Amino acid sequence: MSVHEQFAEDLALYALGSLDGAERQTLETHLAGCASCRRELELLCGDLSLLSLTTAGPKPPARARQRLMSAIANEPRLPVAVPASERRQRSWWPALGWVAVTSLALVCVGLLRQNSTLQQDVASLRRQFTDQGSKLEQANEVVATMLDPEAQKIELVAAGNKPQPRGKAIYQRRNRNLIFFASNLPPLPAEKIYELWLFPANGGAPIAAGLFKPDARGSATVVNPPLPEGVAAKNFVVTVEPESGSHESPRGTAVIVGLGE
Amino acid sequence: MPSAAPNATTSDLGLVTAIRSGDQGAMAALYDRYSSIVYSVSLRVLQDTGAAEDVLQDIFMQLWRNPGAFDASRGNMAAWLAVIARHRAIDALRRRRPENDIEDVIVSVEPDLASEADRSRTMDKVRGALQTMPSLQRSALEMAYFEGLTHSEIAEKTGEPLGTIKTRIRTGLTSLRRVLAA
Numbered sequence: 001m002s003v004h005e006q007f008a009e010d011l012a013l014y015a016l017g018s019l020d021g022a023e024r025q026t027l028e029t030h031l032a033g034c035a036s037c038r039r040e041l042e043l044l045c046g047d048l049s050l051l052s053l054t055t056a057g058p059k060p061p062a063r064a065r066q067r068l069m070s071a072i073a074n075e076p077r078l079p080v081a082v083p084a085s086e087r088r089q090r091s092w093w094p095a096l097g098w099v100a101v102t103s104l105a106l107v108c109v110g111l112l113r114q115n116s117t118l119q120q121d122v123a124s125l126r127r128q129f130t131d132q133g134s135k136l137e138q139a140n141e142v143v144a145t146m147l148d149p150e151a152q153k154i155e156l157v158a159a160g161n162k163p164q165p166r167g168k169a170i171y172q173r174r175n176r177n178l179i180f181f182a183s184n185l186p187p188l189p190a191e192k193i194y195e196l197w198l199f200p201a202n203g204g205a206p207i208a209a210g211l212f213k214p215d216a217r218g219s220a221t222v223v224n225p226p227l228p229e230g231v232a233a234k235n236f237v238v239t240v241e242p243e244s245g246s247h248e249s250p251r252g253t254a255v256i257v258g259l260g261e
Numbered sequence: 262m263p264s265a266a267p268n269a270t271t272s273d274l275g276l277v278t279a280i281r282s283g284d285q286g287a288m289a290a291l292y293d294r295y296s297s298i299v300y301s302v303s304l305r306v307l308q309d310t311g312a313a314e315d316v317l318q319d320i321f322m323q324l325w326r327n328p329g330a331f332d333a334s335r336g337n338m339a340a341w342l343a344v345i346a347r348h349r350a351i352d353a354l355r356r357r358r359p360e361n362d363i364e365d366v367i368v369s370v371e372p373d374l375a376s377e378a379d380r381s382r383t384m385d386k387v388r389g390a391l392q393t394m395p396s397l398q399r400s401a402l403e404m405a406y407f408e409g410l411t412h413s414e415i416a417e418k419t420g421e422p423l424g425t426i427k428t429r430i431r432t433g434l435t436s437l438r439r440v441l442a443a
Contacts, residue, residue, distance in 0.1 A: 012431040016405040017351075018412045045344065047438050051406050052302045052343035053384040054391060060300040064314045065292060071318070072288055072325045213285075 004030070007037055015044035070215050074223060141177055141224065165218070167256045169236040171198070176227045178209060182238065185218040185255065193243045196222055197250050199258075201232035208247050209236070273338040280328040288325055296321070298339055298380075299346040306350035306407050316349045339380060351409035383441075390440035394433055401426055402433040 010027045013019040019027060031038055167182040180196055188194065193213060197206040210225035235258040239250045271279075271290060279287030299320055303313035320342065324331065331341060391399050397419075404410045404418070412430065416423045 009427040009431045012434050013405070013412050013427060015434075016430065017409065018405045018415075018430070020411050020413070043438075044434060046340060047434055047441065048406060049340035049344045049347075050383060050387050050437070050441065051391075051402070052298065052340075052347060053380060054388050055301040055305040055407075056297065056380070056384055058301045058304050059297050060314060060317055061310075064300070064317055065289075065296070067314075068292060068318055068321050069285065069289060071322060072285055075322075075325070 004037060011037060011041055012044060015041055015048055066215055073213055074221050165256050167238060169258065171233050173230060173232055176229060177224055178227060180222040182220045183218060185214040185220065188213060191243045192240050195239050195241045195247060197237045197239065198233050199235040199237060201234040206250055207231065277328050277331055292321055295339060295342050299342050302343055302346040303350040306347060307354055312353055316346060316353055320345055320349060354409060386440055390437045394436055398429045398433045401429040405430055
């Protein structure tokens with residue numbers, strides 16, 4: 001099979017995202033039933049991706065790496081996604097391929113393609129809406145916690161003689177919101193991790209409030225770890241704990257402790 | 262037995278597998294390997310270091326949240342990231358919502374781009390191909406690829422007929438493939 005010459009120029013533009021209007025619709029209808037043009041489109045996209053290599057040279061600044069590593073350290077993992085190859089193929093070309101071989105009518109192909117595209121658009125919009133709604137909700141909670149006059153603001157300082165390590169916990173009991181910032185923490189030994197603990201005001205057992213590893217500058221942030229409802233805090237403490245194993249109670253050395261309100 | 266810590270020799274797929282397990286070291290290794298590609302493409306499109314850093318952060322955070330979006334069947338990691346960087350940067354340039362889900366990007370690339378040396382060799386070839394193109398042909402291709410302009414917009418900008426722009430772009434891509442295949 002070979003590429004249909006009458007579509008060759010439009011395929012190049014389509015690969016660039018530069019084709020619009022009726023020409024785009026005509027080409028998409030053709031692609032739905034033409035495997036050789038679909039393959040050519042994939043190859044064109046590959047060729048174009050190599051154009052990107054001509055931009056090589058500028059390196060991102062070091063702060064960009066720190067920003068990323070700090071963000072992933074503070075972001076709880078979502079459930080691991082199944083690789084695309086293990087899922088049902090999302091691309092609509094193969095899904096429409098069988099329609100073409102029935103050769104019933106191009107009209108049917110067009111309608112099915114349009115339907116599929118609309119469904120994808122709806123799904124995409126729903127994902128974006130949910131994602132942005134979730135981010136907005138989280139941002140509102142963070143701002144509300146920081147501005148709430150009832151929120152406990154506890155300064156933490158070094159437990160030892162060296163004053164460099166510092167931390168600040170902002171805790172809102174009512175909504176179980178906790179924001180913790182630490183700085184100048186010493187590097188962790190191998191297979192160790194820092195753990196933040198909430199010591200309840202009622203003298204109850206300490207509550208684990210987040211595992212974290214600082215960035216290269218010793219800075220770290222913990223935002224809204226899972227906490228039980230309505231617990232007033234007497235204090236917060238950061239300890240060094242084994243990376244694996246139980247984290248039900250503090251066993252390691254305290255690195256910074258709270259001064260209380 | 263625990264697996265070895267990711268390093269410069271770990272394959273892309275090995276890093277992605279480790280990232281799926283929440284391995285931040287693997288994420289750092291992948292960033293060190295490909296951040297310059299993502300950043301340089303974004304910078305070329307956006308011409309703004311801050312905006313390019315935002316695209317860089319956005320793409321690697323998406324990969325952290327959904328590493329399953331990439332697997333070998335989707336093509337080469339370097340090319341895949343380059344295409345996503347270009348999409349995202351053009352979206353940012355035009356201040357529009359992302360038009361392509363990273364899971365839907367499939368790139369078929371013949372050259373092996375796994376190592377720095379492979380990428381450097383291919384880069385020299387592509388740059389050579391661009392240098393030998395007539396300047397108007399190269400300009401049309403670059404306006405479409407790096408500025409995200411439609412062929413109508415390029416025609417309007419250059420004052421050339423639509424058909425001429427189409428032909429230049431197609432001929433440019435044909436020349437590029439011929440050089441890469443050599």
